[in-house]
Amino acid sequence: MAGSYWDRIATQRMTRRRMLQRAGAAGAAAGAIWVVGCGGGDDDDGNGNGNGNGGQTPAATTPSGNGITILNEKNPPVPGGRIVYQTSADFGTWDAHVSVAASANYFPVIYNLLLSQSNLMPEFFFFDLAESYENPDENTFAFKIRKDAMIGPNDLGVPERVMTAEDAAATFNRIKAEPKAGNGAIKPFLGDVAASGDIFTMKTTSPYAWMIYRVGIYTSTIPPMELTNAPDKMITKSAGAAQMRLVSSTEGEIARMDKNPSYYRKDEFNNNAQLPYRDGLDLRIIRDRAAVRTAFIDGQISIYGAESKADADDIVGKGNFFVVKDPQTTFIAFTMNPDQAPFNDPRARKAVNFALNRQQYVDLVYDGDAEANGLVHWPQGDYAFRGDELKEVQPFDLAEAKKLIEALGGLKFKMIYPASSNIQQHDQHLPIFLKQMEDAGIEIEQDPQDFSTWYTNYQQTNYVASLSLNQSYETPEVPLDFQSRGGPLADGSFAKGSGDPEVEAAIKKTKSTFDVKERIQAVRDAQKVIYEKGPTFLPIATPFGYTVYSGKLHNIRTGLGGVAGGLMGVYSWQEA
Amino acid sequence: MLNFIARRLIISAAIIVLLSIVTFGLLRVAPGDAALLASGGGFIPKEQVEAERHERGLDKPYFPISIRATDPPFVRWNSDNQYWAWASDILRGDLGRAALTDVPVSTAIKDRLPTTLELLVLTMSTTILFGVPAGVISALYRNSPIDLTVRFGAILALSVPSFWLATMVLILPSEFWGYAPPLGRTVSFMDNPWDNLRQFVPPAIVLGIAASATVMRLTRSSLLEVLRADYVRTARAKGLRESLIVYRHALKNVMIPVITVLGLQFTGLLGGTLFIELIFSIKGLGFYTYEAIFRKDYTVVQSMTLYIGIVVVMTQLLIDITYAWIDPRIRYS
Numbered sequence: 001m002a003g004s005y006w007d008r009i010a011t012q013r014m015t016r017r018r019m020l021q022r023a024g025a026a027g028a029a030a031g032a033i034w035v036v037g038c039g040g041g042d043d044d045d046g047n048g049n050g051n052g053n054g055g056q057t058p059a060a061t062t063p064s065g066n067g068i069t070i071l072n073e074k075n076p077p078v079p080g081g082r083i084v085y086q087t088s089a090d091f092g093t094w095d096a097h098v099s100v101a102a103s104a105n106y107f108p109v110i111y112n113l114l115l116s117q118s119n120l121m122p123e124f125f126f127f128d129l130a131e132s133y134e135n136p137d138e139n140t141f142a143f144k145i146r147k148d149a150m151i152g153p154n155d156l157g158v159p160e161r162v163m164t165a166e167d168a169a170a171t172f173n174r175i176k177a178e179p180k181a182g183n184g185a186i187k188p189f190l191g192d193v194a195a196s197g198d199i200f201t202m203k204t205t206s207p208y209a210w211m212i213y214r215v216g217i218y219t220s221t222i223p224p225m226e227l228t229n230a231p232d233k234m235i236t237k238s239a240g241a242a243q244m245r246l247v248s249s250t251e252g253e254i255a256r257m258d259k260n261p262s263y264y265r266k267d268e269f270n271n272n273a274q275l276p277y278r279d280g281l282d283l284r285i286i287r288d289r290a291a292v293r294t295a296f297i298d299g300q301i302s303i304y305g306a307e308s309k310a311d312a313d314d315i316v317g318k319g320n321f322f323v324v325k326d327p328q329t330t331f332i333a334f335t336m337n338p339d340q341a342p343f344n345d346p347r348a349r350k351a352v353n354f355a356l357n358r359q360q361y362v363d364l365v366y367d368g369d370a371e372a373n374g375l376v377h378w379p380q381g382d383y384a385f386r387g388d389e390l391k392e393v394q395p396f397d398l399a400e401a402k403k404l405i406e407a408l409g410g411l412k413f414k415m416i417y418p419a420s421s422n423i424q425q426h427d428q429h430l431p432i433f434l435k436q437m438e439d440a441g442i443e444i445e446q447d448p449q450d451f452s453t454w455y456t457n458y459q460q461t462n463y464v465a466s467l468s469l470n471q472s473y474e475t476p477e478v479p480l481d482f483q484s485r486g487g488p489l490a491d492g493s494f495a496k497g498s499g500d501p502e503v504e505a506a507i508k509k510t511k512s513t514f515d516v517k518e519r520i521q522a523v524r525d526a527q528k529v530i531y532e533k534g535p536t537f538l539p540i541a542t543p544f545g546y547t548v549y550s551g552k553l554h555n556i557r558t559g560l561g562g563v564a565g566g567l568m569g570v571y572s573w574q575e576a
Numbered sequence: 577m578l579n580f581i582a583r584r585l586i587i588s589a590a591i592i593v594l595l596s597i598v599t600f601g602l603l604r605v606a607p608g609d610a611a612l613l614a615s616g617g618g619f620i621p622k623e624q625v626e627a628e629r630h631e632r633g634l635d636k637p638y639f640p641i642s643i644r645a646t647d648p649p650f651v652r653w654n655s656d657n658q659y660w661a662w663a664s665d666i667l668r669g670d671l672g673r674a675a676l677t678d679v680p681v682s683t684a685i686k687d688r689l690p691t692t693l694e695l696l697v698l699t700m701s702t703t704i705l706f707g708v709p710a711g712v713i714s715a716l717y718r719n720s721p722i723d724l725t726v727r728f729g730a731i732l733a734l735s736v737p738s739f740w741l742a743t744m745v746l747i748l749p750s751e752f753w754g755y756a757p758p759l760g761r762t763v764s765f766m767d768n769p770w771d772n773l774r775q776f777v778p779p780a781i782v783l784g785i786a787a788s789a790t791v792m793r794l795t796r797s798s799l800l801e802v803l804r805a806d807y808v809r810t811a812r813a814k815g816l817r818e819s820l821i822v823y824r825h826a827l828k829n830v831m832i833p834v835i836t837v838l839g840l841q842f843t844g845l846l847g848g849t850l851f852i853e854l855i856f857s858i859k860g861l862g863f864y865t866y867e868a869i870f871r872k873d874y875t876v877v878q879s880m881t882l883y884i885g886i887v888v889v890m891t892q893l894l895i896d897i898t899y900a901w902i903d904p905r906i907r908y909s
């Protein structure tokens with residue numbers, strides 16, 4: 001039964017936790033066992049078919065009690081099926097180190113990472129090319145490379161050999177040397193790297209607590225060195241030891257990935273069955289929302305990101321589908337430039353913050369299916385302020401806003417924003433924002449710009465204020481970086497903090513605190529300091545998302561988020 | 577005639593060069609940082625943006641000659657400039673590479689042209705098959721219930737936006753019958769004729785409906801005018817059958833303005849099917865160009881403008897030659 005299955009998993013998880021307590025962060029091997037353990041293998045409870053009438057939690061869902069949920073579970077798994085994803089963006093090049101397009105999201109399934117840490121469940125690691133790691137000191141990360149990561153068959157001329165520490169060294173040396181590599185995610189913190197036997201060592205330029213997280217995201221994948229040294233080979237195909245291999249990519253249309261028959265990972269709860277179960281992944285470009293919906297209902301794609309709960313519910317009623325509600329990691333934010341008047345005065349920044357009634361966005365834009373954000377968005381769990389705590393540190397207080405504005409002798413500024421974003425919620429935020437500011441007595445001169453112009457001005461911090469589109473931030477680090485002088489990329493682009501020494505010190509402390517509990521406290525302390533000094537970047541609200549799955553998809557792991565969650569797709573399979 | 581063609585070709589070449597300069601200049605004047613957008617969007621470090629700028633030659637002067645009003649020498653000669661770098665590549669037959677995908681523009685055109693052409697052929701066929709007969713019927717039965725019905729249909733077809741109609745054509749069969757054409761992959765006619773037609777016929781009909789309404793109205797008004805002409809009256813006086821008068825004599829003259837409009841529609845469709853391509857997920861040239869404009873991908877926009885410009889100019893030349901073939905009175909000298 002599913003319950004006993006999870007009992008076993010939970011036991012192993014406890015084992016891993018104890019080991020973590022003993023050995024600090026060096027908990028790799030048990031983590032790997034635990035990951036492998038998530039494969040199913042118990043007798044099916046006979047209820048495993050996709051429940052067409054869905055609701056938000058399918059009948060076959062198995063809550064783990066530890067954060068992971070298996071959706072539409074059906075055991076024993078039947079290997080097979082091609083899962084079809086949809087994207088609205090071009091793939092770009094498939095060069096793992098330089099792509100900034102849609103292809104980048106899929107690098108972790110076609111090339112190995114050292115490991116990937118879950119952003120929603122930080123104690124979870126998907127150990128990939130590394131089977132363990134340790135920190136001999138705060139500036140050093142030593143990864144023990146597994147000996148069974150065999151490069152699969154390919155037509156790029158890469159020998160079918162075991163991946164080594166040399167492959168990892170080649171990758172990170174290229175990321176350091178190539179100006180376009182790494183998308184800024186790891187390069188600013190990356191010091192010397194070295195390979196010695198089966199140990200790959202990476203140094204950071206200063207103590208950096210988020211390094212393991214950055215090692216585990218899509219910009220840090222490790223192709224075989226034969227490809228790293230000849231990146232032109234990687235443009236439309238792949239070769240490697242990861243779970244899938246890219247067999248073709250047709251620009252503007254479709255990319256096809258087949259399973260790697262030599263993949264090292266086995267499902268020990270299913271007689272050591274070879275993983276991945278799925279035969280392939282197809283990635284199709286369909287840009288129009290109505291077309292995506294139509295294609296999903298018709299069974300041409302396997303997963304659909306619904307526009308709203310109503311949209312998801314409507315689709316579920318049309319066939320063999322089920323829907324899952326998950327918090328998103330995105331938000332729309334108001335950005336102020338502290339180098340320009342009036343926001344060089346912290347009172348102006350505080351006034352806007354007091355005048356912002358985030359609950360209105362939750363109610364009007366998201367129909368209550370969202371939560372107000374503090375300076376760190378609420379899906380970050382303990383790092384974020386929520387509920388009553390949030391009301392205390394970040395109250396909506398029109399009277400206080402007016403008092404500050406009066407002290408300033410009025411508040412007037414010019415605000416840029418993308419005039420026609422394809423993000424519906426952004427258009428809906430604008431009138432609410434304008435009305436709230438007007439209610440507080442703030443005068444806004446609107447400067448709507450086409451996307452290219454707005455994006456350029458935003459990147460060059462050529463604005464007084466901006467109602468900004470934003471990306472997905474999977475850790476609290478980047479939202480806090482917006483408040484630091486260097487901004488989210490540490491080079492002054494996009495946004496700048498006020499440069500207040502106390503704010504800088506508080507943010508720096510969050511980056512150099514390795515203990516998770518202490519780091520949570522540091523992030524909360526930093527937010528309080530920023531509130532006191534006048535925040536320059538105000539995340540508004542983060543919604544829940546509704547994802548609809550084909551009922552033919554089984555054993556989907558959710559609850560981990562990000563890359564680690566995606567890698568768990570190795571256990572999914574699809575009925576013919 | 578040969579002189580005419582030679583003269584038109586020379587003028588066409590001049591138009592193309594002028595077009596390339598204007599497109600090149602306007603793209604640079606438009607706001608937005610091409611290197612930043614070429615980097616893919618999102619949070620891109622400054623270092624990466626500058627690397628992209630340098631790699632794509634966007635840090636060079638635009639044209640061979642630049643003028644600076646405040647900084648002597650006021651007129652400068654730039655041997656290494658963006659326009660010449662692009663133009664010389666074009667002269668060598670290299671259309672360059674797309675910034676985001678790094679795929680050669682020539683490859684993208686080669687991949688997408690059959691799709692666009694199939695859509696064009698089907699659309700033009702729909703336009704002619706519906707538009708011309710409807711116009712003829714409407715003219716022959718002037719002010720009758722048939723005429724009124726056809727004219728009402730034409731006004732309706734012109735009034736309904738194509739993107740809305742396309743969305744309805746996609747959504748309604750899906751909602752009511754769970755039917756959808758193949759989406760997100762191009763099905764070749766040679767591989768699977770049935771799926772290919774399922775994919776291309778609905779968008780062709782959507783595009784063809786509005787176009788055929790224009791053709792219908794033009795055919796009707798032209799035919800009515802021709803049917804009042806002296807030579808038609810003479811033909812009738814000679815006792816020729818009405819069908820012979822209409823189809824052999826009148827219709828041939830009606831075709832001159834209709835062909836002009838069809839030619840314009842053809843060239844318009846070449847770059848103007850982007851909404852249909854977007855909604856039906858068809859990988860054609862229209863959306864390719866649109867996205868490049870949005871991303872300020874200079875190489876793609878310039879090359880596509882040049883390509884479309886050449887096709888438009890050549891199509892117009894072909895239409896002019898067709899005039900002479902249809903109407904022997906027209907002679908180019």
